[in-house]
Amino acid sequence: MPKEENIYQPLLSYIEEKNAKAISEIISEMEAVDIANFFEILDDTQRVFLYELMDNEVSAEMLLYIDEEDRKEFLKNFSTKEIAEEIIGEINSDDAVDIISELPEHQQNEIIQYIDDNELAQSIVDLLRYDEHVAGSLMATELVKVDHNLSIIAAVKEMRKQAEDMDEVYSIYVVDEQDKLLGTLSLKKLLTTSTSSKVSDVYNSKIRCVQDNEPAEDAARYMQKYELFEVPVIDALGRLVGRITIDDVMDFIKEETDKDYQLASGIATDIDSTDTILNITKARLPWLFIGMVGGLIGSRVLQGNEEAMSHVPALMFFVPLIAATAGNIGVQASAIIVQGLANNTLGQNTLKTLMKEVSVAVASGLILSLIIFGFNLFINHHDMMISITISVALLSVIIIAAMIGTIVPIFLNKNKIDPAIATGPFITTSNDILGVMVYFTIAKLILGL
Incomplete structure (x- = not known):
């Protein structure tokens, strides 16, 4: 049993026994966030029972800490009048807007009409007009x-x-x-x-x-x-x-970080583990499809170089190395750039940033190329020219992948597109394909195929 459930076990037992007095004594000493953590492990009937034992101020604050989907589902147990009087009237305007904005539009209007405090009602109406991506959407009007x-x-x-x-x-x-x-x-x-x-x-x-x-x-x-x-x-x-x-800023940063992480992981929309199988599948499919298309293009590249591989079969053994290295280098470069863009520490000198990443790529590429050259020459006992070909191709791919990983996020950011897209499957897939193409192009040039 998880640690949290060990802590909350006595409270869970009292809920099963419907011991209202004992429950009230315990939750009166608890913080709203701790009550919310306990709330998550209860079924709907138990949640309603616990909620009714709390005073409006504590219960309203507690709802702010529970998962958004759980909150939307739980609020179905209450009328719009109850939501307005018992929840919205007990919290700040910015928190009230967070809860109301999750509900259908017709229900939003009904809740606002039931709010007794005209000033609060007007503040909520004003805040709801702000787009979720502007500063006004984060603010509270109480001051x-x-x-x-x-x-x-x-x-x-x-x-x-x-x-x-x-x-x-x-x-x-x-x-x-x-x-x-x-x-x-x-x-x-x-x-x-x-x-x-x-x-x-x-x-x-x-x-x-x-x-x-x-x-x-x-x-x-x-x-x-x-x-x-x-x-x-x-x-x-x-x-x-x-x-x-x-606290408003921390919530915003967490949401944006979650979105960026999902984009970088190849998930098209904002989802979490509580979403339905259909929604999760719909969010994952677009980038999986792009990855599949990338794989098909990669296979066509290999087919187009079938003759070269038939003359020098050893070339085929290093295709996974070239593709994986290209993808990894691209992701590393793009991750640094996206982090710099997010922290506003990148500066305006794009050329300087590009040259720095290329310099890092050259240094890394030379080290890896020398290692692979020695491995091929002394352990695999490949021909000198084949060993040189693979090392030169590896160095070239690393430099090109680093350039792409640097330029693409900056380009997307300048065109008002979230650069986090560039840190995941997009960079990996494109660099895999380009890496293999560069590899065989260099092999044909050096080996005269």
Whole structure:
């Protein structure tokens, strides 16, 4: 039995016994994320029973941590009115949007109509309008802001009202009469400044912010670069519309990493182990088909060089080595480039990047070629010219594969296509085919076939 189930075994026994009192005592001491982990191992009936024993605030937070598909299935047990009142009304606007956006459009509209808090309802409507790939989709509208004309004592009173609806307060934002972001107000200034002073006299006008319509990936990089726990979000007019916290960015990065990993593995759409067999098959088939087509092209290349192999049968033995090396080198080069693009550390000098990868390929290729040359000459006892042919072909293939692995991700990125596509079957298949073609071309040139 897994470790988690050992920890949760007493709680599981109480659920089977329907011992509500004992369950309530245990879950009252647990964090929402731990309850969610336990929730995953229960069947639907047990989940409903446990859920009804929690207060709305804890149960709503717990739902944020469970698997998306499990959450969608579990919410079928509740009416739209119950979802609005017991779940959406207990969480921040950004989390509310995450849950609502998973539901059918007609159900989304019904839930919004049942939300008693008009301000929250309007915030959710506004956030739902953002594309999922822009910074606005990551933000929450709950924040603490004060007008720059207020006195310190009036600002503190205003901040207390706004903070009541927030779990954590990281920053206090200063705005003007049009809600344009002017800066931030530090806790130190609040504690050390005279209460009769105005906010405009003490706030910090140095602003680090992101725009609501800029790519979410850029916003995440910005927060990473300046090591921010929170960043304010402004619209095109400079008005403060929300804030992005570090937990929102971490969730986004995890989702993007999962997608990139799946693309690199040859999976066309975002799936996980809980998806249906049909969905998983549909996601895997496109790249498997491309791989199959690549294999067929490779077989045609070999057929076209059948005469060369009949004259020098030893050439055939090294086809797997050439193809595998080409694929591996290409994947290594593309992985480094994609990582650099993702971290924004690659720079703008494409030629410099290409030359660096080619230099690495030359160094690696020379070492491997010398090893294979010695192996063929002294262990396999091949002819000198055959040994030279295989080594030269191997070096050439390594250099070409590295160039392709470098150029393709950069090209895709410049054309707004996810470069992660280039780290998987695409590079492997194309370099396999090209490697074999280069191999036999060099063999014909050197051996005069």
